[in-house]
Amino acid sequence: MNTFHLSGYPRIGAKRELKFAVEAFWKGAKTEAELQSVAAEIRRLNWAAQKAAGADLLPVGDFSFYDHVLDLLCALGGIPKRFGFDAANLSLPEYFQLARGNATQFAMEMTKWFDTNYHFIVPEWSADTEFKVNAKNLIAQIKEAKAQGYDIKPTLVGPVTLAWLGKKKDGINCRVKDLLLPKLLPAYAQLLRELAAEGADWVQIDEPILAAEAGSAWLDAFAPVYQELSGTGVCILVGTYFASVAEHLDLLKSLPVQGLHIDCVRAPEQLAVFAEGWPKDRVLSVGLIDGRNVWRANLSKVIATLEPVKAKLGENLWIAPSCSLLHSPQDLAVEEKLDGEIKSWMAFAAQKLVELGVVKRALEQGKDAVQAELAASDAAAADRATNKLIHNDAVKARVAALPKGADQRKSPFAERIKAQQEWMKLPALPTTTIGSFPQTTEIRQARAAFKKGELSAADYDAAMKKEIAYCVEVQEKLEIDVPVHGEAERNDMVEYFGEQLSGYCFSQFGWVQSYGSRCVKPPIIFGDVSRPNPMTVYWSTYAQSLTKRPMKGMLTGPVTMFKWSFVRDDIPLSEVAKQIALALNDEVLDLEKAGIKVIQIDEPAIREAMPLKKAQWDEFLAWACESFRLSSTGAEDSTQIHTHMCYSEFNDILPAIASMDADVITIETSRSDMELLTAFGDFKYPNDIGPGVYDIHSPRVPTEAEVEHLLRKAMEVVPVERLWVNPDCGLKTRGWKETIEQLEVMMAVTKKLRQELAK
Ligand code: GLN
Ligand code: ZN
Numbered sequence: 001m002n003t004f005h006l007s008g009y010p011r012i013g014a015k016r017e018l019k020f021a022v023e024a025f026w027k028g029a030k031t032e033a034e035l036q037s038v039a040a041e042i043r044r045l046n047w048a049a050q051k052a053a054g055a056d057l058l059p060v061g062d063f064s065f066y067d068h069v070l071d072l073l074c075a076l077g078g079i080p081k082r083f084g085f086d087a088a089n090l091s092l093p094e095y096f097q098l099a100r101g102n103a104t105q106f107a108m109e110m111t112k113w114f115d116t117n118y119h120f121i122v123p124e125w126s127a128d129t130e131f132k133v134n135a136k137n138l139i140a141q142i143k144e145a146k147a148q149g150y151d152i153k154p155t156l157v158g159p160v161t162l163a164w165l166g167k168k169k170d171g172i173n174c175r176v177k178d179l180l181l182p183k184l185l186p187a188y189a190q191l192l193r194e195l196a197a198e199g200a201d202w203v204q205i206d207e208p209i210l211a212a213e214a215g216s217a218w219l220d221a222f223a224p225v226y227q228e229l230s231g232t233g234v235c236i237l238v239g240t241y242f243a244s245v246a247e248h249l250d251l252l253k254s255l256p257v258q259g260l261h262i263d264c265v266r267a268p269e270q271l272a273v274f275a276e277g278w279p280k281d282r283v284l285s286v287g288l289i290d291g292r293n294v295w296r297a298n299l300s301k302v303i304a305t306l307e308p309v310k311a312k313l314g315e316n317l318w319i320a321p322s323c324s325l326l327h328s329p330q331d332l333a334v335e336e337k338l339d340g341e342i343k344s345w346m347a348f349a350a351q352k353l354v355e356l357g358v359v360k361r362a363l364e365q366g367k368d369a370v371q372a373e374l375a376a377s378d379a380a381a382a383d384r385a386t387n388k389l390i391h392n393d394a395v396k397a398r399v400a401a402l403p404k405g406a407d408q409r410k411s412p413f414a415e416r417i418k419a420q421q422e423w424m425k426l427p428a429l430p431t432t433t434i435g436s437f438p439q440t441t442e443i444r445q446a447r448a449a450f451k452k453g454e455l456s457a458a459d460y461d462a463a464m465k466k467e468i469a470y471c472v473e474v475q476e477k478l479e480i481d482v483p484v485h486g487e488a489e490r491n492d493m494v495e496y497f498g499e500q501l502s503g504y505c506f507s508q509f510g511w512v513q514s515y516g517s518r519c520v521k522p523p524i525i526f527g528d529v530s531r532p533n534p535m536t537v538y539w540s541t542y543a544q545s546l547t548k549r550p551m552k553g554m555l556t557g558p559v560t561m562f563k564w565s566f567v568r569d570d571i572p573l574s575e576v577a578k579q580i581a582l583a584l585n586d587e588v589l590d591l592e593k594a595g596i597k598v599i600q601i602d603e604p605a606i607r608e609a610m611p612l613k614k615a616q617w618d619e620f621l622a623w624a625c626e627s628f629r630l631s632s633t634g635a636e637d638s639t640q641i642h643t644h645m646c647y648s649e650f651n652d653i654l655p656a657i658a659s660m661d662a663d664v665i666t667i668e669t670s671r672s673d674m675e676l677l678t679a680f681g682d683f684k685y686p687n688d689i690g691p692g693v694y695d696i697h698s699p700r701v702p703t704e705a706e707v708e709h710l711l712r713k714a715m716e717v718v719p720v721e722r723l724w725v726n727p728d729c730g731l732k733t734r735g736w737k738e739t740i741e742q743l744e745v746m747m748a749v750t751k752k753l754r755q756e757l758a759k
Contacts, residue, residue: 007206010326047145070095076187100516117512
């Protein structure tokens with residue numbers, strides 16, 4: 001038999017039942033027992049779906065009330081001491097406090113899991129970090145699954161990856177690896193022994209660090225670590241995903257483990273390397289069903305790819321999704337409003353299970369056993385290749401016909417900025433904001449009511465105009481030089497544009513966990529992208545009509561538009577990006593025509609869209625930056641293009657950022673005390689820069705001294721004639737009162753420094 005297994009499944013419930021139950025528990029509206037029973041029901045349904053599809057080894061340990069990395073830390077007892085909790089007897093409320101903070105302790109930090117939008121809780125490593133195993137939750141879930149009659153395989157994040165992901169806190173001076181692994185490892189081994197005692201024959205130990213570039217010190221840790229874990233009584237399947245691990249073939253072969261999982265969706269080329277070089281007496285699990293996307297697989301192709309591997313490895317070929325299905329929405333069957341044709345090309349987690357079941361039967365019984373399923377899959381693939389909903393000849397022709405140099409502005413920056421200064425007549429240290437202003441309850445309610453049809457178009461229009469007018473009035477009073485309209489009409493910076501572009505569609509229930517109880521429903525790019533009608537001109541020109549200052553129009557850039565969506569997998573990403581860029585370009589030129597001559601194209605997702613492997617960075621950055629430039633191609637020299645990137649660490653990609661050639665870039669710098677800006681200074685970044693002078697994450701109003709300190713620091717590294725003043729990021733999560741107070745401080749400091757400069 002060819003074992004069909006998986007390492008994880010969506011755990012929020014097909015209609016987000018867990019989210020609602022957890023939030024009710026937080027509010028005191030549900031007891032712990034009630035929450036536990038919702039959780040048990042979700043696990044029961046998930047396992048039943050997996051079994052029904054033909055899965056042989058079902059995952060345990062993939063369920064979590066908040067985050068599975070936090071669960072593992074709790075099982076290992078390695079929680080931060082600062083909370084004062086007894087790790088061996090951690091209660092559920094205490095567990096949530098680790099994730100969310102409490103009256104005396106701030107929450108543990110969160111960060112994105114590799115290049116996904118899933119946020120995990122970052123382990124805190126300090127000199128006093130200790131581990132004490134408490135596996136009771138995991139063991140309870142094993143017992144639960146066994147009681148339901150299933151064969152199971154617990155999945156855990158591996159010790160090397162866990163150590164690497166943690167953040168060094170106080171008191172650790174030497175390398176985390178040397179200090180931490182010796183303490184972590186005995187606990188990890190103990191945990192495995194306890195799982196073995198519960199009858200877990202196999203444990204999947206995920207080491208995605210192998211697909212990233214962690215450096216040789218971490219790679220060297222693998223041999224001793226896995227030596228230690230090999231005597232614990234379980235068979236170990238090392239899990240990797242999101243990129244190739246082919247360069248580690250020899251290392252992986254040398255580990256005393258029983259199997260390896262590789263992601264052959266993200267890195268198809270590694271299959272040949274492992275099919276050739278992997279020992280025949282060990283399991284090779286091949287992930288050919290995409291765990292991170294919403295598209296149906298081409299099953300004939302998948303089976304044709306696997307057949308020669310099966311001929312080599314026999315039963316040691318296992319099959320699985322490319323990675324945990326945590327990253328895909330749960331069940332397409334509950335969608336009622338998706339276009340039927342588009343739906344016929346899609347597969348969510350539940351459908352991916354069925355696909356794997358078909359692959360398994362084909363491998364074991366031959367293709368004839370699954371003739372009908374293959375015919376349906378072939379038909380969907382053939383339809384997708386030609387369907388006019390997807391393929392728009394005009395869009396393809398436009399991209400293909402782009403002349404060389406189409407992505408370049410008319411003149412170099414030095415000339416453009418002169419043309420801009422001529423009409424903008426900005427003072428020294430011009431001030432602006434990043435785009436959004438407070439999204440009040442009234443704004444959200446008006447938008448929601450309009451969407452539901454409860455608010456007429458005319459009333460909605462009036463409500464939004466009222467908000468925009470207030471926003472402009474506030475900025476007038478503050479004397480902000482380049483005001484914005486405030487983005488009241490936008491629920492989300494990607495969804496807003498996706499809804500108006502052809503080639504995008506939206507599911508009703510395609511939620512994916514982002515962190516804790518928070519889920520996102522990414523737009524879906526299914527076809528060629530174009531812009532049927534102007535998207536922002538109406539609101540921006542209304543805002544401009546209220547002020548003589550230059551109103552800044554606000555768009556979301558091509559990389560962010562695809563990175564925060566599910567993207568079609570039938571053409572290269574670079575193609576998708578270029579199509580979006582040209583759609584945005586239509587908008588840029590329409591804004592310009594309508595008199596909006598300052599336009600910001602946000603690209604906060606560039607950093608996280610970068611490939612995990614450095615070797616692929618240059619190629620990615622080349623087309624990503626080209627797409628950004630394409631979106632403002634043809635704009636007049638006197639039109640000022642801004643971009644914004646938040647929270648990005650881009651010291652190492654500054655040449656690429658500079659190549660985007662935005663006239664002004666605004667970045668987040670306040671929390672790092674302008675550290676990032678120093679890199680811009682050293683690099684001699686050529687265009688204008690607006691470093692954030694205060695943190696927008698907190699309602700706290702900064703003192704003038706704080707803002708002045710930051711601005712003076714900025715003036716040391718950036719020539720003052722190229723320096724702008726702005727907050728770190730958009731203000732949508734803040735309230736009006738604090739927003740105005742914060743901006744007042746920013747303006748007061750700016751004016752003070754302007755006077756000084758005038759002398
Ligand atoms: N213009 C957006 C805003 O201000 C930018 C948000 C972001 O950088 N993520 O909300
Ligand atoms: Zn931002």
